[in-house]
Amino acid sequence: MLLLNIFCIISKGSVKYNFIMKIYDVLILGAGASGLVCAAKLDKKLSVAILDVNPKVAQKLKISGGGKCNITNVHVSEYNYDGDSEFISASLNNFSKDDLLNYLHVNGVELELRKNRYYFCKTSSDEIINILKKDTDYAELLLNRDILHVSKKDAVFEVKTLKDIYKAKIVVVATGGKSYSALGASDIGLKIAKDFGIKVKEFAPALVGLTVQKEQFWMKELSGLSCYVHIKVGNKTLKEELLFAHKGISGPAVLSASLYWQRGNIAIDFLPNDNILELIKDSKKLISSVIPLPKRLSKALLEALHVEDIECKKITADIKQKLEKIHNYEFAPAGNFGFSKAEVCRGGVITDELNSYTLESLDVKDLYFIGEIVDVTGELGGYNFQWAFSSGVTCARGINSGQY
Numbered sequence: 001m002l003l004l005n006i007f008c009i010i011s012k013g014s015v016k017y018n019f020i021m022k023i024y025d026v027l028i029l030g031a032g033a034s035g036l037v038c039a040a041k042l043d044k045k046l047s048v049a050i051l052d053v054n055p056k057v058a059q060k061l062k063i064s065g066g067g068k069c070n071i072t073n074v075h076v077s078e079y080n081y082d083g084d085s086e087f088i089s090a091s092l093n094n095f096s097k098d099d100l101l102n103y104l105h106v107n108g109v110e111l112e113l114r115k116n117r118y119y120f121c122k123t124s125s126d127e128i129i130n131i132l133k134k135d136t137d138y139a140e141l142l143l144n145r146d147i148l149h150v151s152k153k154d155a156v157f158e159v160k161t162l163k164d165i166y167k168a169k170i171v172v173v174a175t176g177g178k179s180y181s182a183l184g185a186s187d188i189g190l191k192i193a194k195d196f197g198i199k200v201k202e203f204a205p206a207l208v209g210l211t212v213q214k215e216q217f218w219m220k221e222l223s224g225l226s227c228y229v230h231i232k233v234g235n236k237t238l239k240e241e242l243l244f245a246h247k248g249i250s251g252p253a254v255l256s257a258s259l260y261w262q263r264g265n266i267a268i269d270f271l272p273n274d275n276i277l278e279l280i281k282d283s284k285k286l287i288s289s290v291i292p293l294p295k296r297l298s299k300a301l302l303e304a305l306h307v308e309d310i311e312c313k314k315i316t317a318d319i320k321q322k323l324e325k326i327h328n329y330e331f332a333p334a335g336n337f338g339f340s341k342a343e344v345c346r347g348g349v350i351t352d353e354l355n356s357y358t359l360e361s362l363d364v365k366d367l368y369f370i371g372e373i374v375d376v377t378g379e380l381g382g383y384n385f386q387w388a389f390s391s392g393v394t395c396a397r398g399i400n401s402g403q404y
């Protein structure tokens with residue numbers, strides 16, 4: 001079938017390309033969550049091909065959440081994202097978390113609710129991948145295609161991969177972020193945007209653990225311990241578990257906090273459900289014994305606050321003041337664990353460059369950007385797959401609405 005489409009082999013420098021003469025209606029670059037959803041929702045009368053460097057589709061969807069992917073959340077709003085709220089809500093309203101839950105339900109995927117807010121697959125994320133495969137089986141799936149460059153001439157796009165050149169009237173860039181490069185991730189989407197003069201924000205690791213400075217090295221000594229905390233970053237407060245790690249701090253609260261932290265201080269409340277002054281009041285015990293945290297953590301915290309572990313009844317006003325810092329332990333992280341450990345990337349195509357109702361470039365007609373390549377990043381908790389689905393559907397509807 002493909003061979004029929006190859007009319008000539010052209011040479012560019014020392015490299016020979018198979019030049020595919022067929023002009024597709026739509027070429028989708030990237031067979032991850034957003035690319036597949038977009039293809040699934042396109043009008044089936046269109047000739048569509050999906051290109052990906054991987055030998056298999058949706059590799060991040062497959063491995064995320066321990067193979068059961070956290071697909072969405074009970075509470076989804078534009079405020080769970082770093083990005084332009086109005087822009088984000090246009091896609092979330094177009095395909096909401098209820099629309100996503102309904103799509104999965106009618107296709108027989110059973111979900112389970114964890115911690116009363118995170119929706120995970122009950123069996124396996126393969127179930128979602130299989131639905132997407134079924135819904136895109138009308139399209140040509142062109143795997144093992146490493147996309148190198150996209151250009152446009154006379155209203156036709158040319159997509160150059162390592163070996164072939166494909167043509168299309170419409171191109172949808174769904175190449176994701178560049179974290180977890182072992183899963184095929186790259187920053188080709190940014191390169192494509194820049195080549196067309198579209199403004200981008202460079203990628204930075206997000207949903208990632210934070211490293212600490214010397215004064216907080218005590219945290220590394222607690223590697224493996226976790227506790228429920230509130231973390232304040234700017235005007236956001238993240239309420240979840242913190243995990244001490246040998247490189248610094250991690251766990252859901254820290255991963256979400258990393259989305260909003262670039263430099264400067266964060267503040268941790270280690271006892272959000274208690275009041276330290278109430279706990280020590282009238283007690284004859286040692287301070288570390290009344291703090292409802294693992295003993296090792298209580299002792300380390302006292303040391304960090306320069307408080308001696310004495311009997312509560314001996315506590316002075318000065319010590320009380322220091323102890324109150326347990327509710328507001330402020331410090332500046334040193335950095336983060338880097339792209340190889342980041343679940344997503346902050347940054348991408350600047351949203352001012354896109355039509356929020358279609359995700360088409362405002363300057364380059366028929367060029368669309370969806371999913372993580374757009375400068376929209378969700379907190380931990382299913383928000384990034386929700387964005388991949390919402391933006392993918394929004395784009396498909398934009399294309400279906402007669403622009404081809």
Ligand SMILES: Cc1cc2nc3c(=O)[nH]c(=O)nc-3n(C[C@H](O)[C@H](O)[C@H](O)COP(=O)(O)OP(=O)(O)OC[C@H]3O[C@@H](n4cnc5c(N)ncnc54)[C@H](O)[C@@H]3O)c2cc1C
Binds near residue numbers: 035058069381
């Ligand atoms: C370990 C891990 C766990 C995660 N867990 C969750 C979770 O539980 N819930 C959640 O909401 N989010 C989670 N995420 C984030 C989520 O996976 C992404 O936000 C989402 O997959 C983005 O979808 P996308 O379609 O934009 O990009 P992707 O799913 O990354 O798809 C992009 C596709 O483009 C292809 N591609 C890239 N460059 C090229 C190239 N040069 N040539 C050809 N193809 C290329 C890639 O191979 C890939 O298939 C997790 C991420 C990771 C890494």
